[in-house]
Amino acid sequence: MNDKLDEAKRMIPKAPVPVVTIDDDAALAEFIAGLAGCSWIAVDTEFLRERTYYPKLCLVQIADTDHIGLIDVLALSDLTPLAELLTDPGIRKVFHSAEQDLEVLYHSFGEMPAPIFDTQVAAPLLGLDDQMGYARLVDALLDKKLPKGHTRTDWSKRPLPDGALDYAADDVRYLAVAYQVLRTALDAADRLDWLTGDFERMVEPDRFNVDTSAAWRRVKAWNRLAPAAQQVLAQLTDWREREAMAADRPRRWILADAPLIAIAESQPARDIELADTPDLPSRTLERHGNELLACVERGLARPPEMLDPNAGPPDEATRRRIKTGMRALTRAAEAADIPPAAVASRGDVAAIVAGRRDGRLLRGWRAEVAGRAVVEAVETAQTDAAQT
Template sequence: MHDHGLIDTEAALRLFLDAIRDSPWIAVDTEFMREKTYFPQLCLIQMATTDHIACIDPLAFEDLGPLKTLLHDPAVLKVFHAASQDLEVLYLETGQVPSPVFDTQVAASLLGHGEQVGYANLVQAVLQHELDKTQSRTDWSRRPLTAEQLQYARDDVRYLVQLFIALQSELEALGRMTWLQPEMDALTRPELYQADLEGAWRRVSGHKRLKPRELAVLRELAAWRETQARDLDRPRRWIISDDALLLIARTRPTKIAALREMRGLPKGIGDSQTRQILEAVQKGSEAPQETWPAPSRRRPLAEAEEVIVDVGMALLRELARQQQISPEAVASRKDVVALMRGEDDAALTRGWRRQVAGAELGRWLRGHSALRCDGGRIGLLDLAAAAGNGHTTP
């Protein structure tokens, strides 16, 4: 594999892109910082094929135009591990979500490695290589980058190349590549990476404990915080904490003095910001009832239903085990509840999830099959077939 080193000039970038021009896929990773900012700061882009590898310094370029062309080329597959954060930072940098993509974390979940297996653990499991992670918390914005940082960065795509080849081969052998495509299409939807002021209240921890009118106030407060964080390029929690937002939404203060006395309000908050908070409280308080955010309308499960879902989860694990796939990749407990309730959009009624587990679980829930224990394993007995053979259900 030819190492192009750290690319920080347009000439070097053109040479690398020319070298990989005919590759149908490329492994991609990014290093970024966002601990002190709202927007992630892209600090390094690593790319590799089977024959070439490079670290590209985006801080050295005013325009990454040629690189954008590659990232958005529909004929070139972009390979990531745990792609969502990389896709977000590249979307913000280039204005488009890279596509098409292959996420080795998702692919691994379809092969029994767990739903959110980490990169180092997956490299160890598949390639029997232990990665050095000592640089994982390094400051990628500082220049010059050290030799240790660059080695760490290169390894993140060097072994990603090998992972992709191994996982793709195994998926193809099992006929599961078609399972992967809907998951990848979902990852590249632009709306996933766009700011949502109206829905910001849903990210406030503890919002489910509020009443509908309080949620209307929280909606305005969370939208204000999101705007402030974005405009100042600061983390949301630096503007005001979730706990403080919840308290304000519950108490709905109308005076600056009352607001300033509240626990959790940031020290040194200015008069302008306090007035804006009070305006948000007033707007939310006066919102017509029909516009209030709707809390979850799902009724709690009855005790008997909880038992059914518990058994359904056990069956899900067994059906997934038979297919050598992680049960978490197939469905969550909420998905089993949705199937039990007959919801039209239940994930287990569609695609490969139905094939792996949804169809069998559905038959059991409708009373067409029965639970049995055979040789220390649970399974399902088809009642119609059993009746036809003259068997009785134990």
């Protein structure tokens, strides 16, 4: 794919230069009116979530081929024009590594900013590295080195520190150009349509609707617990997640993982036993002691089963089949000049070994590039093993 990319890079368009900072409703309406007729816009967000459960949107950067707008959402009283722009089905929203941007915009406006294009997802289809950061992508495509800094900026404070708005503007200035280069190259390679399914799945709202009953997966040591303790942990983490959401506070502010694990293991039945839990703040004991004991009771009332029976390490035969599938994946991906990690993960291959045929490796372009080859290799290995 390098020839298609090199050809597209020789036709690099100019980056938009004029920047306007938008901090009142009239300016927002004027800027958005100026985008009328655009088929796409480059979008980035700056937000804060260190002290909240939900990310707090602070700044939205938008660029087209000619203009850059830095929208100070904290200074505006009516964000309706912005919401309508971002959810307009006739305008494609271009992001780089869209996951967090999609989350904050979805929770801010209650609707997904669809349709989208993610340059980080698209780049590997042209032979570039998987999961490239924005600065590396800009350097690779545009031979432009972006200055570092402002990664720890508190975007909720006003006025913003010197240079912060320049940094924010660059996040969409070169994204707008990178998108045009990638799109031209992908179109020339007949791979532009490959991304349609990926981008549609990325904006499914269910991806950002929290399932509190599965919050135990966030606790790293959950699978080291006995089955009964795992059931208690599931009740505790479900309670913590709901509390964090209701208070809009980080879950660790409600209760850290260490005392959750300790309670799941010790399974106290009375206040005096709960009070012996290491690292359990006295204030939490006073405010939520009864709720924590109720979680323990509910967990112990459930069958003492593992939360995820497939979470443990595979047996030797399964490991061999996964290895066979990974080799087939690597060969097929490299033949298509795509990094294997951009096609599928080891977990995707393990799912095929386990007999599942509904994963992403068997959908769309991934099935054509590598999925069928992986299935054939795995099934051949299983047949050979059964015959020996």
